[in-house]
Amino acid sequence: MDLIVSYFPTYSEKGVYTATTPNGVKVELLTTEQEVLTAQVFKTIVDPFVGRISYIKVLSGTLASDSNVVNGNNGKPEKISQIFIIKGKHQTAVGKLFTGDIGALTKLQNTSTNDTLCEKGKLLSADPIVFTEPLYGQAVFPKTKNDEDKLSNGLNRLQEEDPTFKVVNNKETKETIMYGIGDQHLDVIVNKLKNKFKADVTLADPKITYRETITKTAVGEGRHKKQSGGHGQFGHVFVEFAPNPDVEEMEFHEKVFGGAVPKQYFPAVETGLRESTIEGTLANYKMVNVKTTLLDGKYHDVDSSEMAFKLAARLAFKDAMSKCHPILLEPIMNVTIRVPDEYTGTIIGDLNKRRGAIMGMTPDENDQIIEAQVPMGEMARYSVELRSMTQGLGTYTIEMDRYDPVPDSIAKRIIEQAQQK
Known part of the structure; x- marks a missing residue:
């Protein structure tokens, strides 16, 4: 610590730093107390008792308590009531923070x-901190009904204080998925949920959003007849199903001649078919790339x-x-990996084991940028x-590209697991 005090430069010795105006113009500011105020929030903590605590560093000028400032990023005003200097768990109230000082504000x-944060009429924003993109995902489930509300509140609060943590509600799989930068990160999140917000949870690998489609054209017959007291129910249709690789959502057409099925029933037939494609017959995944055509049918005037x-x-x-x-389709991801040269062989060998295809390699100084396409099912723990x-x-970065047929051996295992569930 003595060495740091003696030999490390103070922030004010930096001389100048660059900030950005709301119009995107770069301006240079002196790192002195006489300069206009700019203070960047670099960390946020949500305390169950105190509320939100914002850690700031004063990059130029002076920040005083009981002052009014403006958020340079969104233009909204903020009232600075009290300023604290944090030492471990102790908070010391101070009247001002000077250039280079680190402190904390509450209730922003x-x-x-x-x-x-800056002065009114002199809006500026410092260069943002670039945080790691959270790519490691786990589905989170409350252990009991009582944990459900606490979990939702806890996840929202934790997202506020951690930019490398995000939560996504997957409507298709009906799962809440937490994304972090690794398994240790998510372990910390789980402990915070338990200790801070009293929410007990369990984690599991998220479901892969497979798809189903058809490979041959065929005609299906559906005849619904039910007789009970009073009016019965009667509907009879012949529908052709054909592969339609260019359009993901189901298409509906009709070629009914001679009024075999009255026009007022066409929307009902389309609705029935659309509801059926929500869950396919192989493993209950959504069916895509299907063209349906109502060919013929019968109806009853009364029933x-x-x-x-x-x-x-x-x-x-x-x-x-x-x-x-019908066959299963799996999501194929575009993956861009950046690694030092000496690890290139290891990474390529690993991608081959994951059924990946190398699309290209680009050297960049001492690194290699490897572009590949890999099935999503093989990337669950890749981070x-x-x-x-x-x-x-x-x-690495990852994004969705397309759906491809699943190899038979793997498809068989996925279908068996779906049938067991």
Whole structure:
């Protein structure tokens, strides 16, 4: 500590630093107390008792308590009531912070991490801190019903204080997925949920959003007939199902001649077919790339109804699927990996084991940028494993590209697991 005090430069010795105006113009500011105020929030903590605590560093000028400032990023005003200097768990109230000082503010209403506080009429924003993109995801489930509300509140609060943590509600799989930068990070989050917010949770690998499609054209027949007291139910349809690789969502057409099915029942048939494609027949995944055509049918003047034709359409779907040779599709991801040269061989070998295809390699100084396409199902723990393979020096980004057929051996396992569930 003595060495740091003696030999490390103070922040004011930096001389100048660059900030940005709301118009995107770069300006140079002196790192002195006489300069206009800019103070950047670099960390936010949400305390269950105190509320939000914003840690700031004064980059230029002076920040005083009981003053009014403006958020340079969104233009909203903030009232500075009290300023604290934090030493461990102790908070010491001070009247001012000078250039280079680090302190804490409470109860800021419109300011979050990376925002800059400045004077009214002199809006400026400091260069934002670039945080690691959270890519390691785990589905989170409350252990009991009592934990459910606490979990939602805790996740929202933790997102506020940690830019490398995000939560996504997957509507398709009905899972809440937490993303962090590794398994240790998510372990810390789970402990915070338990200790700070009294929410007990369990984690599991998130479900992969597979798809189903058909490979052959076939006609399905659906006949719904039910007789009970009073009006019965009657609907009879013949629907052709054909592969439609260019359009993801189901297309509906009709080629009915001679009024075999009255026009008022066409929407009911379409609704029945759309509802059927939400869960396919192989493993209950959404069915895509299908073109349906209503060819023929029968109706009854008294007993036919929209519900009857909707149910008949569902029966036609089930009938056709046994003839259409449905297959599973898996999401293929574009992955860009940056690693030091000496790890290139290890990474390429690992990608091959994951059924990946190398699309290109670009040298950049002492690093290699590897572009590949890999099935999403093989990338669940990649952030953890990449760190292990490269001693923490490798980074990557990932984004969705397309869906491809799943190899038969893997598809068989996925279908068996779905049937067990």
